[in-house]
Each structure stands twice: as C-alpha cells, then as structure tokens.
Amino acid sequence: MNYIVLSIPLLLLNLNVDSVHSETKAQVKKLQIGIKKRIDNCTVKSTKGDLLHMHYTGKLEDGTVFDSSLDRNQPLTFTLGSGQVIKGWDQGLMGMCEGEKRKLVIPSDLAYGSRGSPPKIPADATLIFEVELVKIEKKDEL
Known part of the structure; x- marks a missing residue:
C-alpha cells in the first residue's frame, strides 16, 4: 500500500x-508582433488584398541577416493575404498604417518550415523581421 x-x-x-x-x-x-513605431491619427490600415510596399530586414535567431530590402534601396511590393509571402507576413502585417514599424518573430511553421530556404535559411528556423510599411495601395484603388 x-x-x-x-x-x-x-x-x-x-x-x-x-x-x-x-x-x-x-x-x-x-507569431509575435511588436510595434516599434506607432502612427498617430492612422485612418487607413492594411487589409487583405491591399498592395503593400515594405522595407524589411530579416534575421535568424542568432542575429545573422539573411535578407534586407534596405540593401537594395527598393521596398518589396506584394498583395497582402494572397500567399505571395510567408504566412507570418500575411498575418503579421494586417492592420498596419503607412510609416508604422513592427518587429515580427515568426515560428518556422509560418515561415519556411522543415524545408528551410537554403542556403541562407536553415530548416525549422524561427525568423525575426524588422518591417516598415512604406505605402498602401488599397485593393479598391487597384
């Protein structure tokens, strides 16, 4: 007993x-979303279907930079929510204002998963992005 x-x-x-x-x-x-720069009096926010112009720097957890639009001095342009970018971006960039800056910590299942994106992004990597929304072209204006 x-x-x-x-x-x-x-x-x-x-x-x-x-x-x-x-x-x-x-x-x-x-997915972790941190606001680095908030915009006062924001009247227009990003929604699914909008064309976004984003500056970004992508890093691995150890701080290694794997890509940056700033190096090219050219923002990345894509349609939000259409699958043109990783899922962590489609989710983490919703509701942003022009000029707003965010820090996104994206788990591998919302990024490149077990396949990674060789040679710069290993399998199962958590990615960290510093992003700035430069311009929104609303879906009804396209």
Missing part, C-alpha cells in the same frame, strides 16, 4: 513537468 501512495505523487509531478514543457513549446510556435 505504501508503494501505491508514493507512486501517485511522482506520477502527478511527472504530469506537471510534461504540461509545463508543452506550454513552452506552444509559446514558441506563436
């Missing part, structure tokens, strides 16, 4: 450790 009584607390302790570990994994997999 003593054996059974002692094993139950150990089993509960083990379950608690597993649940904490699972929560940590879940937190890592979420």
